[in-house]
Amino acid sequence: MYELLFAxxxxxxxxxxxxxxxxxTLVGVVGGALPGVTITMTIIVVLPFTFGLDPLQGLxxxxxxxxxxxxxxxxxxxxLGIPGTPSAIATTFDGHPMARNGEPGRALWIGIWASFFGxxxxxxxxxxxxxxxxxxxLEFGPWEFFSLFVxxxxxxxxxxxxxxxxxxxxxxxxxxxxxMGVDPVLGRERLxxxxxxxxxxxxxxxxxxxxxxxxxxxxxxxxxxxxxxLADAIDRAASLAVSHLKVIWEIVSRPLILLWVAFVGVxxxxxxxxxxxxxxxxxxxxxxxxxxxxxxxxxxxxxxxASNNANVGGSLVTIMxxxxxxxxxxxxxxxxxxxxxxxxGPLFISQNxxxxxxxxxxYLLAHPIMVLILALGSRWMLRVTxxxxxxxxxxxxxxxxxxxxxxNNTMTNVYVLLVFGLLGYAMVKTxxxxxxxxxxxxxxxxxxxxxxxxxxxxxxxxxxxxxPISGGLLFASVASVAFALWQHRRQQAKLSASEGDADx
Amino acid sequence: MPGRDAWAGxxxxxxxxxxxxxxxxxxxxxxxxxxxxxxxxxxxxxxxLLAAAVVAxxxxxxxxxxAAAERGIRYGLVAATFAVFGVYVGxxxxxxxxxxxxxxxxxxxxxxxxPRGARDWxxxxxxxxxxxxVIYFAFERYLAVLLPRxxxxxx
Amino acid sequence: MKRFALALLLAPLVAHAQYPDRPIKLIVxxxxxxxxxxxxxxxxxxxxxxxxxxxxxxxxxxxxxxKGAKEAKDSPPDGYTIFAVHDSIHSTYYTGVADVNYHDFExxxxxxxxxxxxxxxxxxxxxxxxxxxxxxxxxxGQITVGATLGSTSHFFxxxxxxxxxxxxxxxxxxxxxxxxxxxxGGHIELAESNLTQKGKADAGQLKFLAIASAARHPxxxxxxxxxxxxxxxxxxxxRGLIAPKGTPAAALGKLRSACGAAAKDPSFAEAxxxxxxxxxxLDERGYAAFLKDNDAQNKDVARDLGLLKR
Numbered sequence: 003m004y005e006l007l008f009a010x011x012x013x014x015x016x017x018x019x020x021x022x023x024x025x026x027t028l029v030g031v032v033g034g035a036l037p038g039v040t041i042t043m044t045i046i047v048v049l050p051f052t053f054g055l056d057p058l059q060g061l062x063x064x065x066x067x068x069x070x071x072x073x074x075x076x077x078x079x080x081x082l083g084i085p086g087t088p089s090a091i092a093t094t095f096d097g098h099p100m101a102r103n104g105e106p107g108r109a110l111w112i113g114i115w116a117s118f119f120g121x122x123x124x125x126x127x128x129x130x131x132x133x134x135x136x137x138x139x140l141e142f143g144p145w146e147f148f149s150l151f152v153x154x155x156x157x158x159x160x161x162x163x164x165x166x167x168x169x170x171x172x173x174x175x176x177x178x179x180x181x182m183g184v185d186p187v188l189g190r191e192r193l194x195x196x197x198x199x200x201x202x203x204x205x206x207x208x209x210x211x212x213x214x215x216x217x218x219x220x221x222x223x224x225x226x227x228x229x230x231x232l233a234d235a236i237d238r239a240a241s242l243a244v245s246h247l248k249v250i251w252e253i254v255s256r257p258l259i260l261l262w263v264a265f266v267g268v269x270x271x272x273x274x275x276x277x278x279x280x281x282x283x284x285x286x287x288x289x290x291x292x293x294x295x296x297x298x299x300x301x302x303x304x305x306x307x308a309s310n311n312a313n314v315g316g317s318l319v320t321i322m323x324x325x326x327x328x329x330x331x332x333x334x335x336x337x338x339x340x341x342x343x344x345x346x347g348p349l350f351i352s353q354n355x356x357x358x359x360x361x362x363x364x365y366l367l368a369h370p371i372m373v374l375i376l377a378l379g380s381r382w383m384l385r386v387t388x389x390x391x392x393x394x395x396x397x398x399x400x401x402x403x404x405x406x407x408x409x410n411n412t413m414t415n416v417y418v419l420l421v422f423g424l425l426g427y428a429m430v431k432t433x434x435x436x437x438x439x440x441x442x443x444x445x446x447x448x449x450x451x452x453x454x455x456x457x458x459x460x461x462x463x464x465x466x467x468x469x470p471i472s473g474g475l476l477f478a479s480v481a482s483v484a485f486a487l488w489q490h491r492r493q494q495a496k497l498s499a500s501e502g503d504a505d506x
Numbered sequence: 507m508p509g510r511d512a513w514a515g516x517x518x519x520x521x522x523x524x525x526x527x528x529x530x531x532x533x534x535x536x537x538x539x540x541x542x543x544x545x546x547x548x549x550x551x552x553x554x555l556l557a558a559a560v561v562a563x564x565x566x567x568x569x570x571x572x573a574a575a576e577r578g579i580r581y582g583l584v585a586a587t588f589a590v591f592g593v594y595v596g597x598x599x600x601x602x603x604x605x606x607x608x609x610x611x612x613x614x615x616x617x618x619x620x621p622r623g624a625r626d627w628x629x630x631x632x633x634x635x636x637x638x639x640v641i642y643f644a645f646e647r648y649l650a651v652l653l654p655r656x657x658x659x660x661x
Numbered sequence: 662m663k664r665f666a667l668a669l670l671l672a673p674l675v676a677h678a679q680y681p682d683r684p685i686k687l688i689v690x691x692x693x694x695x696x697x698x699x700x701x702x703x704x705x706x707x708x709x710x711x712x713x714x715x716x717x718x719x720x721x722x723x724x725x726x727x728k729g730a731k732e733a734k735d736s737p738p739d740g741y742t743i744f745a746v747h748d749s750i751h752s753t754y755y756t757g758v759a760d761v762n763y764h765d766f767e768x769x770x771x772x773x774x775x776x777x778x779x780x781x782x783x784x785x786x787x788x789x790x791x792x793x794x795x796x797x798x799x800x801x802g803q804i805t806v807g808a809t810l811g812s813t814s815h816f817f818x819x820x821x822x823x824x825x826x827x828x829x830x831x832x833x834x835x836x837x838x839x840x841x842x843x844x845x846g847g848h849i850e851l852a853e854s855n856l857t858q859k860g861k862a863d864a865g866q867l868k869f870l871a872i873a874s875a876a877r878h879p880x881x882x883x884x885x886x887x888x889x890x891x892x893x894x895x896x897x898x899x900r901g902l903i904a905p906k907g908t909p910a911a912a913l914g915k916l917r918s919a920c921g922a923a924a925k926d927p928s929f930a931e932a933x934x935x936x937x938x939x940x941x942x943l944d945e946r947g948y949a950a951f952l953k954d955n956d957a958q959n960k961d962v963a964r965d966l967g968l969l970k971r
Contacts, residue, residue: 050645050649051644053649054649055649139846141846143843143846143848144848167559168511168560171515171518171557174553175518177549178522178549178550178553181525181545181546185542186835187542187833188535188538188542188811188833189753190535190542192543193525193528193532220584220587220588223580223583223587223618224580224583224584225578225579225580347842390619392618392619393615395587395614395618396618396634396637399591399614400610400638403595404645404651404653407653410721411652411732412732413598413599416595416598427584433511434514449545451835453545454538454544455832457540458538458830458831458833459848459849461539537831537968538810538833652684652686
């Protein structure tokens, strides 16, 4: 296993891979730092640039964007108090107060080094998990996959903050998108309603780009022209110099917290934003000084940043091994990996060692590159945040069009982009969460295929329950819906209905 | 007065029932024991039930309109941005990538940040020109991704 | 800066006259990373050397390869679109999945053939093809075969079924990779594969029972041909290049000679060996006859399967 990793590292340090990796990380850091541009958006924008590259080059670039983006969000979170990406929200709680208390350099670098260590811990998990996964995976027949996808869908629908009912309905809407167009079993047209662009079925990537890009950009456009909320920013001339050894010691002298939050980040693979909030909450619970949280304690920054970067490793495992994304970023990442020849599946890693370990190596290398980029450019990064949105948005949308078009070289995908852009915005306005919808679009065909496959293999429907793994997964999905229901009840009792935030 | 939820639920309910009806027109195939309408009927059936529940919940819970959150939202600007994008997508196959994108970026920039005077127009045009040129050359020349040619002007 | 950008934008307007003056789009109707994609990503750079212009591979996947076929058919016949076709164009036409037929195109050349192999799961008890046949006779309609329904991986076992007078049970698994994983896990018992899976067969993860070529293959000399076993089935997935009908003769000529030159390049044959593929070049005339034969054969199989819709 580690020989393979070293071979991967030796492979990736070649200029032809290192260059896309470094560029990807740079763009990721900048995109992550820009408030209003999420990692999801950055990945969408970078993706078409990688279409013409060889698979490992493309994967290296996309991995760089993902790692860089997860760290980049902390710069604005710490220095301006505005999270550059949703996964850095928890970083503002302690990072910004510490920066305002006259220690911007310390706050920034605790965040950066925590990201670094969290990411590496996530990497260890990423590499260690592949062997056992491949062994379990062989037991997965169509029944198990069907149940697994149902579980994934019900968990994501239950995780949303809006109503559970709307979460489930969103997921079903996503499934309906896959029902219209082409029957995945025989490839015949079905339920196309005579609409020509439905005839071949809808590709999920343009749907994804349309839904997320427009949902996000249009909610920004709604508020354009208002006053910029930068009143809280720290003095831009303040020194960011800091003793790195001291900062690193601050982190590694709290090994238990670091390990625990990295574990929380990796484990559920529920996405960076949820992971960092959960880790922050956990760190606070276990701390001897919970009252210091929120006033600028290093533990808070470590919890948030270490967990959101560890989450990248965990997410990469789940998308590579099962093709199940936990949130928007991983959904787009899944699309990106698919384009570069990753056929998600439990055996992918063991059968395509060169590609998989090349990607692991890229993931590990992206971390020192990220630290280097931030060391050289964190001050410059603040200036990037002043790019006018009126100039940024049309360029981003053009890149979305290029991405959709170049996918199959057809205008059809561009029309899909527009239609689902409208739908995405409408969903945000009516409070339907986007994540379950997208997951439905991604998993729909697989759910149907595995259902039909199991029926074709054996006509006995009880196998879904009597096969132990399948039965367990189905039970877990029922339990997760029940749990979500119970939690929503409890929450509703606590606070009156408040508008749920759109999840990007 | 039912809120947005109920209306959205009603729309989904209607759509899923219509599609559910269409699934009965699908023909079975001897190769597959369940027809192509089998799974869609499950999905559409569950959707219809959930949508009905959303409608019911929408009617049952009287919701206060969060007026503060809605104030200051510029729906006109959103509509204009969508409209310009729609025209762009429509024109793309006819005008080709270079011409259409130049016009689109300049137009959207002008919509989002209305120019005051010739200098601002010039700035919008410059942005559009540079962005179009950079994107075009990056893709077509260096990344081997072909972008649409205009059917009308062959450019 | 502005003038520079403008100059760059207008540059392509002024130059050139001769074909090809811009990149040629090679439509591959399958996803990136599949067998067809891999073969043409090797072939395109060789061919573009001889054609004197860039050839860009465009993956237009979906709907059993018919989405790309439709797009290729509807492209302007100006020599700037060519199509990477394989046998599924016949089977999808006769099974009614698509309306695109090989008649809608001009043949350029046949490039390669990949012989099919009957492959079994390691969890099956069969040690050779004879054991499989005996078991199939004992349990008619119960042995599960993974296949892309209506396509080559379905037609091939169906031909074996007919020749050996046995009956299989088909389960839909589209694409070679998912089929191989299902075989590995024992969720299906049989499937069509080819020599790209040799590594797994050597490692004992798959069992090659019989190959459908005319003679034993030098890479796997221990695997018998179906013919030796008394089953008269020869089957391979044949890949070639075609262009939309009406493409100007000058462009066709250039493309045809470039295709021939690339197919004869020894480095291509060397690269194809890794993919279990034989370079099987036929010029446009030979290829036209080949397509005609192949089409008739596919029609027969579709009729036998009860899938014929035309």
